[in-house]
Amino acid sequence: MTGATAAAIHAASASDVVAAVHDAAGRGGALRIVGAGTWLDAGRPVRAGAVPLDISALRGVTEYNPGDLTIAVRAGTTLAEVDAATAEHRQWCPLLPWGRDGGTIGATIATATAGPCAGALGLPRDLVLGAEFVDGRGSMVRAGGRVVKNVAGFDLVRLVTGAWGTLGVITHLNLRLRARPAVDETWSVAVERLDDTAVARIDALRLGPYLPLAAEFVNDALARHLGLGDTPQLLVRLGGNAHFVAAARAAVLALGSAAEHPGTAWASLRAAEPARASTWRESGAPSRWPLLARSVMRRGADGSRAVHAHLSLARGVLRVSTLLDTGDDPLRAGAAWRTSMRCVRERPAADDAGGDLTGAHRVAGADALARRVREAFDPNGVLNPGILA
Amino acid sequence: MTALAPAASSALAASLAAIAGDRHVLRDASSLLVFEADGLPGHRAHPLLAVLPGSRDEVVAVVRTLAAAGVRFVARGAGTGLSGGALADGVVLVGLNRLRRIVAVDAANRTATVEPGVVNASLSRAVLPLGLHYAPDPSSQAACTIGGNVAENAGGPHCLKAGVTLNHVLAATVVLPDGEVVALGSADGEAEGYDLLGAFVGSEGCFGIALDVTVRLMPNPERIITQLADFTSVDDAARATSAIIAAGILPAALELMDNATIEAVEASVYAAGYPRDAAAVLLVEADGAAAGLDDDARAIDAICRANGARDVRTATDAADRARLWQGRKKAFGAMGRLSPHLVVQDAVVPRTKLAELLAAIAEIGARHRVRVCNVFHAGDGNLHPNIPYDATDPDESARVDAATRDIMRRCIDAGGTITGEHGVGTDKLGYMEALFTAPTLDAMCRLRDAFDPARRANPGKVVPVHSCREWTGAAAWRAARE
Numbered sequence: 074m075t076g077a078t079a080a081a082i083h084a085a086s087a088s089d090v091v092a093a094v095h096d097a098a099g100r101g102g103a104l105r106i107v108g109a110g111t112w113l114d115a116g117r118p119v120r121a122g123a124v125p126l127d128i129s130a131l132r133g134v135t136e137y138n139p140g141d142l143t144i145a146v147r148a149g150t151t152l153a154e155v156d157a158a159t160a161e162h163r164q165w166c167p168l169l170p171w172g173r174d175g176g177t178i179g180a181t182i183a184t185a186t187a188g189p190c191a192g193a194l195g196l197p198r199d200l201v202l203g204a205e206f207v208d209g210r211g212s213m214v215r216a217g218g219r220v221v222k223n224v225a226g227f228d229l230v231r232l233v234t235g236a237w238g239t240l241g242v243i244t245h246l247n248l249r250l251r252a253r254p255a256v257d258e259t260w261s262v263a264v265e266r267l268d269d270t271a272v273a274r275i276d277a278l279r280l281g282p283y284l285p286l287a288a289e290f291v292n293d294a295l296a297r298h299l300g301l302g303d304t305p306q307l308l309v310r311l312g313g314n315a316h317f318v319a320a321a322r323a324a325v326l327a328l329g330s331a332a333e334h335p336g337t338a339w340a341s342l343r344a345a346e347p348a349r350a351s352t353w354r355e356s357g358a359p360s361r362w363p364l365l366a367r368s369v370m371r372r373g374a375d376g377s378r379a380v381h382a383h384l385s386l387a388r389g390v391l392r393v394s395t396l397l398d399t400g401d402d403p404l405r406a407g408a409a410w411r412t413s414m415r416c417v418r419e420r421p422a423a424d425d426a427g428g429d430l431t432g433a434h435r436v437a438g439a440d441a442l443a444r445r446v447r448e449a450f451d452p453n454g455v456l457n458p459g460i461l462a
Numbered sequence: 463m464t465a466l467a468p469a470a471s472s473a474l475a476a477s478l479a480a481i482a483g484d485r486h487v488l489r490d491a492s493s494l495l496v497f498e499a500d501g502l503p504g505h506r507a508h509p510l511l512a513v514l515p516g517s518r519d520e521v522v523a524v525v526r527t528l529a530a531a532g533v534r535f536v537a538r539g540a541g542t543g544l545s546g547g548a549l550a551d552g553v554v555l556v557g558l559n560r561l562r563r564i565v566a567v568d569a570a571n572r573t574a575t576v577e578p579g580v581v582n583a584s585l586s587r588a589v590l591p592l593g594l595h596y597a598p599d600p601s602s603q604a605a606c607t608i609g610g611n612v613a614e615n616a617g618g619p620h621c622l623k624a625g626v627t628l629n630h631v632l633a634a635t636v637v638l639p640d641g642e643v644v645a646l647g648s649a650d651g652e653a654e655g656y657d658l659l660g661a662f663v664g665s666e667g668c669f670g671i672a673l674d675v676t677v678r679l680m681p682n683p684e685r686i687i688t689q690l691a692d693f694t695s696v697d698d699a700a701r702a703t704s705a706i707i708a709a710g711i712l713p714a715a716l717e718l719m720d721n722a723t724i725e726a727v728e729a730s731v732y733a734a735g736y737p738r739d740a741a742a743v744l745l746v747e748a749d750g751a752a753a754g755l756d757d758d759a760r761a762i763d764a765i766c767r768a769n770g771a772r773d774v775r776t777a778t779d780a781a782d783r784a785r786l787w788q789g790r791k792k793a794f795g796a797m798g799r800l801s802p803h804l805v806v807q808d809a810v811v812p813r814t815k816l817a818e819l820l821a822a823i824a825e826i827g828a829r830h831r832v833r834v835c836n837v838f839h840a841g842d843g844n845l846h847p848n849i850p851y852d853a854t855d856p857d858e859s860a861r862v863d864a865a866t867r868d869i870m871r872r873c874i875d876a877g878g879t880i881t882g883e884h885g886v887g888t889d890k891l892g893y894m895e896a897l898f899t900a901p902t903l904d905a906m907c908r909l910r911d912a913f914d915p916a917r918r919a920n921p922g923k924v925v926p927v928h929s930c931r932e933w934t935g936a937a938a939w940r941a942a943r944e
Binding site for chain 2: 138139140141142143163164185195196198199208212213214215216218219220221222223224225226227228229231232234235236240251252253255280282283284313314315316317318319320321355356357358359360388389390436437438439441442443445446447448449450461
């Protein structure tokens with residue numbers, strides 16, 4: 074192991090990770106997995122006393138054949154590095170997750186962080202082809218493969234995607250790439266009022282043939298922060314060949330007063346979350362977007378505290394950041410917002426899709442199953458204990 | 463676990479009959495004959511008995527009864543699988559075809575919740591008035607069920623752009639083998655926590671039985687352009703395939719058929735008008751919004767010609783398109799005319815290795831004196847080398863097996879995999895150790911044990927039993943004790 078200090082373990086190879094896990098398990102310790110260090114806990118801190126396991130040195134593209142539209146990278150490779158390698162061949166890894174491009178591909182997959190293009194181009198679970206990981210027993214597992222279709226064996230790739238490192242330390246990934254769109258345009262449309270006419274127009278875009286690469290409803294505070302204007306905006310990214318984009322652009326211009334922006338608006342939106350903020354994520358059926366969007370607009374107007382909010386039109390996912398002053402308790406600051414979200418989240422009472430399961434056959438959550446999975450892969454709670462609290 | 467004694471078997475049958483009704487418990491050999499094989503010849507097994515529950519409640523009650531009795535079972539849909547996955551060898555077979563309700567369709571969110579026995583194509587037919595369809599389209603879609611599709615993570619020609627079953631399943635209610643009913647995934651917003659739904663999809667009946675499945679529906683395209691490109695060399699057709707993908711075009715489907723397949727199709731009632739002297743044809747379909755689609759079609763035409771296509775023709779209307787697709791979809795049936803039995807194989811290689819692999823497959827076929835017909839999802843690199851043969855001829859059967867083994871080995875060596883959409887089942891068990899390391903297979907066993915600690919669901923499939931460290935450890939311990 075290179076560069077080990079009392080505070081952190083710096084892994085230079087996958088076998089260093091194996092050794093670190095064995096060592097921690099042997100002395101009843103725990104590890105906190107760290108890549109670029111930008112997604113440390115999402116408000117759910119790893120148990121105090123866990124030793125940081127720094128895997129940022131596991132870095133670099135190990136195999137890239139543009140003709141296959143697949144790439145193999147070590148987990149500590151930054152998103153910027155993946156982007157640079159693929160840009161040369163007019164391809165990209167369309168994950169484009171929330172956060173900055175200095176973050177790592179390993180953390181993106183471990184947290185299953187999706188970004189604004191996920192509705193059109195796929196969630197992390199749709200784009201990972203293979204994953205090498207070290208589980209909590211120190212076993213080196215090589216799951217999946219590098220081909221774009223693969224049903225051999227049980228799906229350990231989906232299992233570690235979004236497991237927040239609690240089932241294994243991801244050390245290497247095979248990812249699906251896509252061609253960058255020949256034409257790629259970004260437009261914003263001011264949304265002054267969300268009356269029935271506006272909702273119907275935006276729904277026509279959501280359900281119509283000109284599926285945008287991304288469409289995020291942005292509240293006024295965030296619109297101002299991004300320099301898009303003073304009113305809530307629908308920020309739309311259109312991609313495809315020239316004729317497709319021309320038709321899609323016409324559909325967007327029909328929504329209202331629109332302005333074109335450089336594509337960098339998306340990197341700005343992805344990185345807009347301030348360092349001091351309490352961020353909540355709410356996900357609902359996409360058709361309920363007007364309800365969520367109206368609550369965002371109301372919230373932005375109360376003026377009590379700056380709130381950045383944006384909502385994915387395709388996926389119905391709302392992200393809200395309450396900006397904090399020094400000394401604010403992040404949980405308390407977010408609590409008021411979360412309380413107001415509860416009423417949005419209310420569901421009809423008779424929501425059981427199946428209909429005929431009797432009382433004796435109640436449907437349970439999968440918590441017990443999830444615990445058994447955790448125990449199967451990390452019986453001693455070595456990996457990021459507490460992060461899924 | 464050993465086979466049940468006759469008395470215990472009768473008692474079990476009586477318990478199951480009390481749940482599903484007498485006529486839905488089958489015990490005599492002639493009634494059970496239909497379950498002895500799936501779509502792949504060469505593997506046969508006879509269930510102890512079959513039970514055909516008629517509702518979600520009955521499925522749960524059946525599974526709980528089997529759990530209480532410690533009896534192993536195999537879930538089965540239409541039995542169209544191609545891996546010997548739904549065979550029940552002396553254990554209980556749970557048939558799910560009676561659960562065929564479409565429970566709910568949500569047009570605003572483009573989802574449908576269906577019972578596991580709903581036939582794939584019937585779902586698309588049902589939502590046609592809404593302008594929607596269910597995208598994954600295995601060739602058996604007129605018969606295969608959504609439950610079976612989920613179990614196998616089924617694919618199909620249109621999965622190139624649309625994605626496979628995994629990408630279209632949002633939620634499932636599942637009865638675990640111990641009888642607990644759990645909700646996996648989320649139909650109303652995206653789920654948090656472990657992707658247990660992702661693990662369940664493609665678990666080949668080893669993780670439990672889906673009681674309902676919520677799937678994504680896709681809008682029907684504004685326009686479809688179907689092209690047939692005619693090549694005088696298989697190599698050219700393979701190179702054109704990688705060139706189309708590398709150019710950044712993502713067709714809805716990109717299928718390759720070689721001369722042996724073309725001959726079989728054109729000699730059958732499914733004749734599609736394919737050029738009989740072509741070494742290979744590509745069937746390429748572009749779909750989506752009308753605007754810009756012609757540009758994609760023109761680019762596909764140009765790339766095919768640049769890679770040696772003699773001709774590229776475009777389907778003139780819906781009937782013409784249906785005819786071109788009929789040849790592709792019924793190719794397996796057409797090959798059935800060539801011989802009594804047909805092995806439909808399944809493997810995947812990186813798309814840039816297609817030409818190399820097709821040459822290797824031709825060489826392997828010649829060496830083992832078997833006829834290989836290739837008809838496959840070229841855009842995904844998903845090969846289907848099919849071998850017509852006579853299973854009653856032991857020498858020919860042995861040569862077919864040897865050729866299959868060599869083909870799988872070559873695909874693994876090329877960085878590929880042993881199955882892209884058919885599953886491991888019984889047929890591919892022998893290749894798992896060539897593809898995965900021992901710790902990886904052990905990890906798969908541990909995942910199965912989290913869902914089914916008693917290993918009663920679809921026993922003996924997917925992962926070789928001896929790959930499970932703790933399992934073999936326990937067996938060794940028992941052996942030492944005796």
